[in-house]
Amino acid sequence: MLPRRILQFLIIYCLFIGTLMLVKYGLRLSDYVIPAPAAIFQTLLAEYRQYTLATMNTLTVAVVGQVLSVILAFAIGIVGRRSTWFGSFIKVAAYNIQAYPIVALAPILFILLGDGFLTRLLIAAMICYFPVLLSVLGIMSKPVEDIEHFYRATGKMRWQLEVKIRAFENLSQLTTVISGSATLAMAGTIVAEFIAADAGIGYSIRIALYQSDLGKIVIALFLIGITIAAYQGLLELLGSAVKRAWTGNALS
Amino acid sequence: MKNGTEKRVLAAWLLLVAILWRSSALAADKVTYRLKWLYNVSVVGALYAQTHHLFERAGLTVEVKSGGPERDAIRELELGYADFGAASADQVLRARAKGSPVVVIAQLFQVNPLQWLYRPAEVRIGKLADLKGKVIGVTYGGNDETIMRTLLGKGGITTGEVDLFSVRFDYTPFYRHRVQLWPVYRNAQGPMISDQLAKAGEATAYFNPADFGVRFVANSVVTEARTLEEKPELVQRFLAALLAGWQQALDPKNEEEAIKTLQQFDPDTSSRPILAEQLRITRELVQPTPGFAIGTIDHQAWEQTEKIMLGQKQLSRQVDLKAVLKPIAVLSGR
The missing domain is CATH 3.40.190.10 (Periplasmic binding protein-like II)
Structure with missing residues (x-):
């Protein structure tokens, strides 16, 4: 799963670079508009250490933000799964808050909380929290009638059992949602860094843009892409392991 | 009868061709000018030239496009999206060091804002x-x-x-x-x-x-070397109209008109006293003395800018400033 993810990313990246080079040499553009392969390689050699550290910094924030948002989304999703006023309120709030672009909210957060770790974390969590919440709400509010009916009829249904049944029956969907939210968390962190932070790969991209250095941006995109591919691959592996373990327990 | 119809059709075609030829001869040259930043006092000259028909009088239809952090006039020149642009000296020097054929035809700010x-x-x-x-x-x-x-x-x-x-x-x-x-x-x-x-x-x-003693050059007017070589008359007309726009916008006699222009394009800065103050300061930065020729390229400041960038390793190699700085003698419209 992991090697496949990385291979897929490398194919996409090579296609991207190939297209850039076609445009560059087809239109005879200077290295200022699109850097030559040699210039990109030189930039890679010069910047890989600093950019890798910056990407790891971003990934750390993204992972923590994702974990927090997934925990919170599950907690709220489980509470709000019933067709009650509170459940409906949570859904409406989630849809509304998701509609606000983060670039509009970020400046307010930076003014209130400063440009440190906390703001980046909050933005990363906000970006991936709402899609996860809506998915969890969707999954948790849909009864698995043929199984739940038995427990209800026998009077043994408890809320924990209900959650367990629904999670088990939709495990693949939940794994996909969590894995997909990794991209959102990473994107959220990068947006936060780009807007106002003073660390991370988003911040490095902002500096590269100030310097009109497309070579650095191409390197940053490579590092971001490969990091997300590897992280998502690991999450999928983890999801498979959980599924195997759970299925095994259920069968035994 | 058939012969007469053919003659009439031929005459109609000839008339149409003549009309098309005449209208194309009269049509103004269309050019795009990409600014470095959003519409504000730093681009008042271009806005003034636009609203007061100075480009039109020079036989040009100019689309003045606002800039921004994600815009780069030099890239747009090379990609053919713009004919002229505003760029800072560091952008120009970086671009030239990487082989871009950009040239500077006028320097707008004599003092970096x-x-x-x-x-x-x-x-x-x-x-x-x-x-x-x-x-x-x-x-x-x-x-x-x-x-x-x-x-x-x-x-x-x-x-x-x-x-x-x-x-x-x-x-x-x-x-x-x-x-x-x-x-x-x-x-x-x-x-x-x-x-x-x-x-x-x-x-x-x-x-x-x-x-x-640190004179780091700010915004200048740029175009592609090829445009300057192939269409020197167009470059001259554009620059004359643009600099006339600056001259008139910064003339204290036209302050009300300049403020009106700014209010039209930059409604967020609505306070008139602030706009007047912005205009006053811009005048000092663009035209430090009353008789100063707006657009003059300060070669020494460019040399210093290049030296600073080389010293801080922001340029991979030295740039031939003679090939970059191409001041244009503006004969009319000033």
Whole structure:
């Protein structure tokens, strides 16, 4: 799963670079508009250490933000799964808050909380929290009638059992949602860094843009892409392991 | 009968061709001018030329496009999206060092509007050594970082002796006194922030690098070398109209007209006194003395800018300034 993810990313990246080079040499553009392969390689050699550290910094924030948002989304999703006023309120709030672009909210957060770790974390969590919440709400509010009916009829249904049944029956969907939210968390962190932070790969991209250095941006995109591919691959592996373990327990 | 119809059809075709030829001969040349930043006082000359039909009178239909952080006029010239643009000297030098065929045909700002705002009640800067121990805002990767590092080097101050603070779009750290010197565009943001602080009873002053011998060139008018070679007359007409726009917009006699133009394009800066102040400061930066020819290229300042960038390893190689700086003799419209 992991090697496949990385291979897929490398194919996409090579296609991207190939297209850039076609445009560059087809239109005879200077290295200022699109850097030559040699210039990109030189930039890679010069910047890989600093950019890798910056990407790891971003990934750390993204992972923590994702974990927090997934925990919170599950907690709220489980509470709000019933067709009650509170459940409906949570859904409406989630849809509304998701509609606000983060670039509009970020400046307010930076003014209130400063440009440190906390703001980046909050933005990363906000970006991936709402899609996860809506998915969890969707999954948790849909009864698995043929199984739940038995427990209800026998009077043994408890809320924990209900959650367990629904999670088990939709495990693949939940794994996909969590894995997909990794991209959102990473994107959220990068947006936060780009807007106002003073660390991370988003911040490095902002500096590269100030310097009109497309070579650095191409390197940053490579590092971001490969990091997300590897992280998502690991999450999928983890999801498979959980599924195997759970299925095994259920069968035994 | 058939012969007569054919003659009429032929005559109609000839008439149509003549009309098309005539209208194409009369049609103005269409050009696109990409600004460096959003519509504000720093581009008042172009806006004035546009609204007061100076481009039209020069036989040009000019689309003046606003710039922004994600826009790069030099790239657009090469990609054919723009014919002329405004770019800062560091952009031009970086582009040339990477093989871009960009040339500078006029220099708009004679004094760089990028300066540092401070409170004279808290900070006194009589000499560069006074910067020691101060918390100074810089945009990492931006011109202000380059300029500040040059000033520190010139003053014999190491980066460990000052606290460089990464700035962003909001001024809260300066308002809260966390940062003592904050980089602003003296003509655009300066009057607005000074006005806000004045309302709070705080006086402001500006630290101008040029006063300490650092003349880092700001915005210039650029085009592609090929455009200059192949269409020198078009370049001349465009530049004459643009510089006439600047001349008229900065003429104190036309202040009301210039303010009206700014209000039309920059409605967010609605306060008339602030617009008047912005215009006054811009006049000093673009035309330092009344008779000064707007657009004059300051070769020495360009040499210094290149030297600074080479010193800070922002340029991979030296650039042939003679090939970059191509001042155009503007004969009319001034």
